Amino acid sequence: MRTPPLPQTLWRNALVIALDEAHGATPFRADVLVEGADIRAVADVSLPGRPVPSPGTTVVDASGLLLTPGLVNAHTHSWEILLRGTSAPLPLEVWTLLSYPPTGVAPVPSRLVHLRTVVAALESLRGGATTLLDDTGELPGQTPAGIAEVFRAYDATGIRATCTGTGIDVPIVDRLPFADEVLPAEVLAASRDSMPPSAVVQEAFFAFSAEARMLARPYPRIRYALSPSAPQRVTDEFLVRAADQAREHGEVLHTHLLETKLQQTLARGRYPGRTIVEHLDALGVLGPNLTAAHGIWLTPHDLELLAASGATVAHNPISNLKLGSGTLPWRAMHDAGVRVALGSDGASSNDTMRMLDVLKQTALAHTLGDPDYRRWPLVSEVLHAGTVAGARAAGWSDRTGSLTPGLAADIVVYDLAATTAFTPLNDAAQQLVFAENGASIAEVWVDGRCVLRGGRSTLVDEDALLAEFRAEASAYLEAQLPEWRRLQESLEPAIREAYLRAWSPAG
Ligand SMILES: [Zn+2]
Structure with missing residues (x-):
């Protein structure tokens, strides 16, 4: 029995930003051939050896199109889709009281988890991203049924995603510097009493992880990852165990x-004589994964330690600005060889979750702290970070990150005439980063399948799902948000005191 040939699509004479080893971010004209889920050829039209279509191949005149690899969002939290627009700019430690309330959260109904995740996926695809590293989390706690719903929703939209089990076994008050001095005794006691013993949390977390890993297996574009939320949010034992399992x-x-200055202040007391990174190095947690x-x-x-280990730092410039967290040392990081x-x-x-916004912000934010313009981010560096480095960060470099034969056909197709972003066409890479906002995207392909066309999902009925999401989200939030706001307001003065103390010259 002969297996039927895989479907082929050939884009003729496309403008391509491949991010591959030969071309990096330099645009060139190429024929791009996709067969089944994979890229078969990216052939420079100025060279011999252009692909010849077989009978049945869909041939597209792509002379007015720009093809790029799908962007990779290397850090997000789909949980927060529910909370869009709830917070003004605030420091992380105050903001988190509303976005991740430490008490009093009713579980999100599984249907709402599904709908929320669909929104995250569609918004990502429209912003040019085909892969996510979703630090999924869930309050009051993750369950196998909940993460299964996340997997199903991502699968339904066709996006590629790595989803985490997120663990915390340190009470919130012990993640805040000066907590014993600024918070009332009853708040400290209640917070510490509410956290089960670390051994209990760890058993539950690693049992959940084993199940989540199994649940992810049937989905070709879903992978599971472990996320001990932050060094100050977990015990060393938890961190080391998670690192061992991830390697295994x-x-x-x-x-x-x-992420914040307060975390640095806290670390001084928790790891005397060492930085957090030095501590992670001593624990054996740093590594290429x-x-x-x-x-x-x-x-x-x-x-130096991060560079030597091969670890990746996921830079979130918009979030860092909104929470006033500070500025990542972009040039020093590149000089040191940190991914x-x-x-x-x-x-x-x-x-x-629009990654095109993140590209632009990255390219702009680092002109502020350094007058030496030769050290400012290059568009080629920004595009590399948003694709090749992101694919590695999300655990998908075996499938995505560049337009390279053998990798998955994760492709964003921009119509150069759909908007004025590429008009006049002077430099497609500069215009992609500084002028394009997603409105020129004609199609988004993941694993050789067109999942978004003309801004609309080809796979799910988004009008119906979004209408349902609006109703379900409002019902949930109307019952929850007032209490979360009361909690934030009651604790804000004490958190502010700790925040200002950490920022004071003596802090
Ligand atoms: Zn985060």
Whole structure:
């Protein structure tokens, strides 16, 4: 019995930004051949050996199109889709009281988890991203049924995603510097009493992880990863165990790293004589599978350790600005050889998951702290961070990140005449980063399948799903948000005191 030939699509004479080893971010004209799920050829039209279509191949005149690899969002939280627009710019430690309330959260109904995740996926695809590293989390706690719903929703939209189990076994008050001095005794006691013993949390977390890993297996574009949320949010034992398991299973180890000044202040007491990165190095947690979000408050020695380990830092410039977290040392990181990927962070600290916005912000934000314009981000570096480095950070470099034969056909097709972003066409790479906002996207392909056309999903009935989401989300939030706001307001003065103390010269 003969197997039927795989479907083929050939884009003729497309403008291509391949991010492959030969061309990097330099645009060129090429024929791009996709067969089944994979890219078969990216053939420079000025060279001999252009692909010849077989009978049945769909041939597209692509002379007015730009083809790029799908962007990779290397740090986000789909949970926060529910909380878009709820928060003004605030420091992380105050913001988190509303976006991740430490108490009093009713579980999100599984249908709402599904709908929320569909929104995250569609918004990502429209912003040019085909792969996500979703630090999924869930309050009051993750369940196998909940993460199964996340997997189903991502699969239904066709996007590629790595989803984490997110673990925390340190009470919230012990993640805040000066907590014993600024918080009332009853708040401290209640917070500490509410956290079960670490051994109990760990057993539950690693049992959940074993199940989540199994549940992810049937989905070709879903992978599971472990996320001990941040060094200050987990015990060393938890961190080491998660790192061991991630290595054993060949998974990404995800964490937040030195996002705020308060975390640096806290670390001085918790790891005397060492930085957090030095501590992670001593624990054996640093390694090529580690993707650490933020990485703002780092020392030159921290950068050396991160570079030597092969770890990736996921840079979230919009979230960092909204939460006033600080500025990642972009040039010093590149000089030291640290891998840098890009993330949107969640929709409560951004408030979108549009990766094209993140590219632009990355290219702009680092002109502020350094007058030497030769050290400012290059468009080629930004595009590399948003694709090749992101694919590695999300644990998908075997499938995606560039337009290279043998990799998956994860392709964003921009119509150069759909908007004025590429008019006049002077430099497609510069215009992609600085002028394009997603409105020129004609199609988005993942694994050789067109999943978005003309801004609309080809796979799900988005009008019906979005209408249902609006109703379900409002019902849930109307019952929850007032209490979360009361909690934030009651604790804000004490958190502010700790925040200002950490920022004071003596802090
Ligand atoms: Zn985050």
